Amino acid sequence: DTAVSQTPKYLVTQMGNDKSIKCEQNLGHDTMYWYKQDSKKFLKIMFSYNNKELIINETVPNRFSPKSPDKAHLNLHINSLELGDSAVYFCASSQLYRQLKRETQYFGPGTRLLVL
């Protein structure tokens, strides 16, 4: 009965490789997000999708490409991985109500990416 799930949990790869992280939510939410947590624990928004439509792209390099095949899924593909991409990536979801009232964001367990 996991609400927001991510795979894989750990990802170790070489510089220059391409990798994907998958996210799924079973909360029936219409908005999904990707956040990055750096080595100092700082959390920052990367992308936001509402009903499969990109809403926020927070000056993320275009090596990062999110894809939302449906409302319940938001995947993150990263091309040409760099050392600085090492971080924990969190997926989250929430529901948008009328008049822009927004529900709480619930987070997945995180994917720990290490680029060697």
Added chain:
Amino acid sequence: AQKVTQAQTEISVVEKEDVTLDCVYETRDTTYYLFWYKQPPSGELVFLIRRNSFDEQNEISGRYSWNFQKSTSSFNFTITASQVVDSAVYFCALSEWGAQKLVFGQGTRLTINP
């Protein structure tokens, strides 16, 4: 612009002590949401509380309590009779009305020593 400041980087107390985590925010919006999340050593982000800007009532949930004061733009979190299991990094976050994102503070690492 939105900003959240958690000035306390690390706090260490002995079990059963009370501890308060400070959070100060900046926003130009009159309507916004404030949140606290807990990140235990296992790494997940656990939602603790959400407050609307038009609801300044303080909240208590067991040993946890939150003090929201718009006059000082603060949303502080107090743990009463702390326990070792409270050891975690705690994040305060802000979301402006209609915004599609959370802006997080730097986090406060809380260590409860037995």
